Amino acid sequence: MAQELLTVAEMARADALTIASGFAGEHLMEAAGWAVARQATRILPRRRVAILCGPGNNGGDGFVAARLLARRGWPVRVALLGERGQLRGDAALMAARWTGPVETLSLRSLDGCGGVIDALFGAGLSRPLNGIARDVIEEIGRRRLPTIAIDVPSGVDGDSGEILGAAADCLATVTFFRKKPGHCLLPGRLKCGVITVADIGIPDSVLTEIAPKTAEAMAVPPPAPKVDGHKYRRGHVLVVAGGSMTGAARLAALAARRIGAGLATIAAPAETLASLRATEPGTLITALEPFELLLSDPRRNAIVIGPGAGRSAETADRTLAVLATGRAAVLDADSLTSFRDAPNRLFAALSPLAVLTPHDGEYTSLFGSIEGSRLARARMAAARSGAVMLLKGPDTVIAHPDGRTRIVTDAPPDLATAGSGDVLAGIIGGLLAQGLPPFEAAASGAALHGRAGRLAGRGMIAEDMMESLRIPSFFA
C-alpha cells in the first residue's frame, strides 16, 4: 500500500471532510492529544513534563495531552504562548477543559522539568519562530530535554521540511492520519526523532477526494520469474560505457542482472572489450561502434547511459540517439553533464520514458542553482525537462512531469560511497527492462537500493550491494 504524504493544505482538507461528515473536530483533537499522552508515558522519563502550548489547534492538542497525563498522575507544567482569551474554537474548548494552572511561556517554564511536549506550532506555522517561542525552543536544546513534538517539531515547515527560525531536536514526533512531506525531507526529518502516525478518526476514504500526489517511495520487488518464461521475457538492459571508467558500467550491468533482467550488455570502446570480457563472464560485451547498429536490436529494451561515459560531445550525441529509440532509458552522470552548455537540447528530446538520476551537482549543471526543498527542486526539474526526475541525496525525491512525487525515507547514509549511483542506475534499468513504467521503476528502484544498502550494513562498498540483492529477505 502506498504511504501517502499529505501537504498541510491537504491535511486541513482531510480534517474538514471528516468534520463535514459528522465527526466533531473536538473528537479529532481529543484523539490527537490522547495519542501524544500515550507516547509521552512510553518514552519520557517519569518526571515533570513541560507542555508548551501555542495559540492555535496545535496548542489545543497540548491542552488535551496535559489533562490526560495529569489524570494519570503525571506531573505537568502547562505554559501558553499568547493570551488564553485569544484561543479559538476547539483549542479554546480544550483549554477550558484543562483545570490546572497555565503560565505565560518563558524560559522558566522548563525549570524542574525532565521532558517537554512541544505544542507551539504545527500545520499553522506561517513565519519563522522569533521572540520567546524561539528562545524556549533553543533553550530545550541547551538543556538537552527529551521532547515530543505534536504534529511537527515547532519551526519545521510541514510541506518543505525547512526550518523556520529554529526547531528542537525531538526524541519523537506524533503526527496524525498521514505523514507530511516535512517529516521526510531534510533538514526537518532530522528534527523529528521517531515518527508515529496516530489514527484520530479520519477515514481513509477522504483520500479519494484529496488524491494526494506525494507518497513515500515503496520498495516493490520485481515479479518472480515465471516457470515457463525465458531470459528475453525478463528484459535486456544495454549499458553504454565510456573509455576509461568501465567499473561504473560493470556495476550497473551487474545490478541490472541481479534485480532480475534476463540479460545485460555492456557496449564499450574497442580497447576495453578484452578486459571486460575477462572479468564479466555473465554479461554480454559488445563494441560501442557503430552506435546505430547497437541500438537497432529492439530486444535491448532498456538502456542505461552515463555511468563512466565521459563528459563529451559524443556522450551527448549518443544520449540523444538513445532517446530517439523511444525505449525506456536511465540517464545518469556524464550523459547529463555533457549537456551542461545546452540543457535545452536535452530537454527537447526527453519524455517520461526517460529517468534522469542527477545528484545535486549534476542537477545544477542542467537546471542552475535553485532554491527550495529537494521535493520542490525535483518537481520543477521534471516539469521543465518533461522526464522522470530522480534527485539523489539523503532524502532522494522522484518526480513525474505530471506532478506525482515520491520521497525515499529510509536509505542509509552508507549509500554515499563510490559506485553506489551506478548500482542505482542498474537497478532502475533492470526494472525498466522487466516492464515497470519509468516513474514506478525509479521510485521502487531507489527504495530497493536503500534496502540493499541497509542489508549490506556498516562499512559497505558498492560491490557489497550485489550480495544484498541475493539475500532472500531482499525480495520479501
Ligand SMILES: NC(=O)C1=CN([C@@H]2O[C@H](COP(=O)(O)OP(=O)(O)OC[C@H]3O[C@@H](n4cnc5c(N)ncnc54)[C@H](O)[C@@H]3O)[C@@H](O)[C@H]2O)[C@@H](O)CC1
Ligand atoms: N481539526 C483540525 O484541524 C485538527 C488539527 N489538529 C492540530 O492542529 C494543528 C494545526 O492548527 P492551526 O491551524 O490552528 O495551526 P497552529 O496551531 O500550528 O498555529 C496557528 C497559530 O499560530 C500563529 N503562528 C504561526 N506561525 C507563528 C510564528 N512563527 N510565531 C507566532 N505565531 C505564529 C498563527 O497566527 C495562528 O494563530 C495541527 O498541527 C494539529 O496539531 C489536531 O488537533 C487534529 C485535528
Ligand SMILES: [K+]
Ligand atoms: K509542534
